[in-house]
Each structure stands twice: as structure tokens, then as C-alpha cells.
Amino acid sequence: MPSLVRPSAERARLLISCADRPGVVATVTRLLFEHGANVVDSDQHTEPDDLRFFMRLEFDLPGLAERLGALEEAFAPVAERFGMQWRLIPAARVKRMALFVSKQDHCLQELLWLWKKGELMADIPLVVSNHPDAREVVAPFGIPLHHVPVTADTKAQAEAATLELMRAHQVDLVVLARYMQILSGDFIASFGGPIINIHHSFLPAFVGANPYAQAHSRGVKLIGATAHYVTAELDAGPIIEQDVHRVGHRDAVADLVRIGRRVERTVLARAVSWHLEDRVLPHGNKTVVFS
The missing domain is CATH 3.40.50.170 (Formyl transferase, N-terminal domain)
Incomplete structure (x- = not known):
């Protein structure tokens, strides 16, 4: 099997889709900061036809494998509050x-x-x-x-x-x-x-x-x-x-x-x-x- 250049085991991706409203970005990034994550890439888009908001974040979190479950648990209430469809994915998961x-x-x-x-x-x-x-x-x-x-x-x-x-x-x-x-x-x-x-x-x-x-x-x-x-x-x-x-x-x-x-x-x-x-x-x- 060929060797693949794989992302760090500490890197994760967060994908979000929800209705566009104030506070989404601030709330998400604040939660990541409070859990010790460092955002390394962020991209977002609002669809003008229905004001649907989309975001993709990449962040590093030391000890990701052990801490991912706790981060997902902490994020769930935020997702419910904003009506989000979301995925949290370890970047190294092939x-x-x-x-x-x-x-x-x-x-x-x-x-x-x-x-x-x-x-x-x-x-x-x-x-x-x-x-x-x-x-x-x-x-x-x-x-x-x-x-x-x-x-x-x-x-x-x-x-x-x-x-x-x-x-x-x-x-x-x-x-x-x-x-x-x-x-x-x-x-x-x-x-x-x-x-x-x-x-x-x-x-x-x-x-x-x-x-x-x-x-x-x-x-x-x-x-x-x-x-x-x-x-x-x-x-x-x-x-x-x-x-x-x-x-x-x-x-x-x-x-x-x-x-x-x-x-x-x-x-x-x-x-x-x-x-x-x-x-x-x-x-x-x-x-x-x-x-």
C-alpha cells in the first residue's frame, strides 16, 4: 500500500449548516477556544436564496482522540440551539x-x-x-x-x-x-x-x-x-x-x-x-x- 500524507492526529474538521443568524460564528469559535482548540482554517458562506449558513472549520486539539467525545457532547446543545446540521470529523480518519x-x-x-x-x-x-x-x-x-x-x-x-x-x-x-x-x-x-x-x-x-x-x-x-x-x-x-x-x-x-x-x-x-x-x-x- 502506498504511503499517504495524512493530517495530524490532532486535527479535526467541523462542518455546519443552519439558518443564518447573528452569533453562530462567535458561539462556535468560543466553544472551541474554551476546550483548548486552535482554529487553523475557516471558511463560510450564506446562501442568499434561503439565508442558509454554511461553515467549515479546521482546528487542532491536543489529545483529540481522547477528547473528541467530550467536545461532541459540549457542542450538541449549541447545535440544538441554532438548529444545526453538523459533523465533527478527525482529519486523519481515512x-x-x-x-x-x-x-x-x-x-x-x-x-x-x-x-x-x-x-x-x-x-x-x-x-x-x-x-x-x-x-x-x-x-x-x-x-x-x-x-x-x-x-x-x-x-x-x-x-x-x-x-x-x-x-x-x-x-x-x-x-x-x-x-x-x-x-x-x-x-x-x-x-x-x-x-x-x-x-x-x-x-x-x-x-x-x-x-x-x-x-x-x-x-x-x-x-x-x-x-x-x-x-x-x-x-x-x-x-x-x-x-x-x-x-x-x-x-x-x-x-x-x-x-x-x-x-x-x-x-x-x-x-x-x-x-x-x-x-x-x-x-x-x-x-x-x-x-
């Missing part, structure tokens, strides 16, 4: 991430390379694919690839087997790195954790299959990729990251696919990295992404 892939492996290779270089703060216990093609790509990284074929007749059984793998490996996050199967609502609900997908289009344009062909037929001048959380509605979950690349009338569909692959892998890598660092707070069908 999420377990499963990668799903089909035949196209460019996004998979990007994530595996970043992981090997220690630039993705995660453990990757397994890769799941409905085709065996990626086995040679995954093998050098020392990660097992589980081939779970999917057909229209066996989809329910395949999803059940995949869910068992997620439970057995205690997976926190699923990343669809060009996994060309639509996950059922039952799978999404049963897994219960976040699922990130890369769609090879600048959503909400060109949802579903063959978006590059759709884009070419419309004569677009920009193509893009979108990383988003998966919901039961196809390609409609909260967007985490997007990017685009300029194309022209001389570019064929094959050119759009080739250019698009570069955008896809960087967009997905950024979205996954931000999620692993607890920088993304979903809000309805949108996200707040802290820098």
Missing part, C-alpha cells in the same frame, strides 16, 4: 473508497495514480467492474478487482452481490469512474453512503447515453464534464465540479471523445479529492464547495 469502472479506464487510471502518489486521502480496498478489461490496469496497484457481470436479466442479483462487497469491505464512498451501468434506486438507498459519478457532458445538457454524439449533432463549441452525487434521478444529483474545453466545426465525434477524456479525469479527480477532504456540503440539489 475514508474507504470503492471504484466502479466498465471498459474505459482513463478516469480509473487517474484516480489510482493520484492515490499511489499520496494525493488522494483514501483507502481503496477494491475495484468493481462489469467487465474484466481493467484487471491489468488495477493489478500493479495491489488492489483486487471484482468482476461482477451485469445483464438486464441479472441486474438485481449483480447489485445484491455488489452491495455485499461494499459491506464486507466497509466502504464509505463509491466513485463511478465511467461505470456504464445505471444504479437502481434500491442500490442507492441500500448503500446509504455518497456515490460520485462523472458524466461526460456539461450537465444539465445532454443527459443519458452518447452525450458527445448529441453535442456533435448540435454543433456545440464547448464540451465539458460534470462530477455529481448520484441520486435516483439519472444525471440529476447535486453537482460538485464541472469544466469545459473549446471545440470546433472540424472536430468529429471521435475528437470530442478524445478531448473529453482529459476533462473527465481532471473533473472527477477534483471532486473526489474535495469530498475526501470534507469540503463539499450538499444543499438541496446544489452543493457548497469550500476552497
Whole structure:
């Protein structure tokens, strides 16, 4: 397993969402100060449409492991007072991430390379694919690839087997790195954790299959990729990251696919990295992404 550059065992992250009102920041930071914590990074945002307040704090607290429970207990009344949704997370706690892939492996290779270089703060216990093609790509990284074929007749059984793998490996996050199967609502609900997908289009344009062909037929001048959380509605979950690349009338569909692959892998890598660092707070069908 590659060595990861991990945050200090004394560092924690606090994520907050609540109605915007005076005193939230002062109350939170005062409580942390009273417990001996030193805030090292703070970012906040108020959504103008509904005056919802979001904050992400990083702080150091000596003896965090032993004192985290007491801090959570002290924070609970504050959270109740302000009606907060909140999470207190040790920064050194590594999420377990499963990668799903089909035949196209460019996004998979990007994530595996970043992981090997220690630039993705995660453990990757397994890769799941409905085709065996990626086995040679995954093998050098020392990660097992589980081939779970999917057909229209066996989809329910395949999803059940995949869910068992997620439970057995205690997976926190699923990343669809060009996994060309639509996950059922039952799978999404049963897994219960976040699922990130890369769609090879600048959503909400060109949802579903063959978006590059759709884009070419419309004569677009920009193509893009979108990383988003998966919901039961196809390609409609909260967007985490997007990017685009300029194309022209001389570019064929094959050119759009080739250019698009570069955008896809960087967009997905950024979205996954931000999620692993607890920088993304979903809000309805949108996200707040802290820098």
C-alpha cells in the first residue's frame, strides 16, 4: 500500500449548516477556544436564496482522540440551539473508497495514480467492474478487482452481490469512474453512503447515453464534464465540479471523445479529492464547495 500524507492526529474538521443568524460564528469559535482548540482554517458562506449558513472549520486539539467525545457532547446543545446540521470529523480518519469502472479506464487510471502518489486521502480496498478489461490496469496497484457481470436479466442479483462487497469491505464512498451501468434506486438507498459519478457532458445538457454524439449533432463549441452525487434521478444529483474545453466545426465525434477524456479525469479527480477532504456540503440539489 502506498504511503499517504495524512493530517495530524490532532486535527479535526467541523462542518455546519443552519439558518443564518447573528452569533453562530462567535458561539462556535468560543466553544472551541474554551476546550483548548486552535482554529487553523475557516471558511463560510450564506446562501442568499434561503439565508442558509454554511461553515467549515479546521482546528487542532491536543489529545483529540481522547477528547473528541467530550467536545461532541459540549457542542450538541449549541447545535440544538441554532438548529444545526453538523459533523465533527478527525482529519486523519481515512475514508474507504470503492471504484466502479466498465471498459474505459482513463478516469480509473487517474484516480489510482493520484492515490499511489499520496494525493488522494483514501483507502481503496477494491475495484468493481462489469467487465474484466481493467484487471491489468488495477493489478500493479495491489488492489483486487471484482468482476461482477451485469445483464438486464441479472441486474438485481449483480447489485445484491455488489452491495455485499461494499459491506464486507466497509466502504464509505463509491466513485463511478465511467461505470456504464445505471444504479437502481434500491442500490442507492441500500448503500446509504455518497456515490460520485462523472458524466461526460456539461450537465444539465445532454443527459443519458452518447452525450458527445448529441453535442456533435448540435454543433456545440464547448464540451465539458460534470462530477455529481448520484441520486435516483439519472444525471440529476447535486453537482460538485464541472469544466469545459473549446471545440470546433472540424472536430468529429471521435475528437470530442478524445478531448473529453482529459476533462473527465481532471473533473472527477477534483471532486473526489474535495469530498475526501470534507469540503463539499450538499444543499438541496446544489452543493457548497469550500476552497
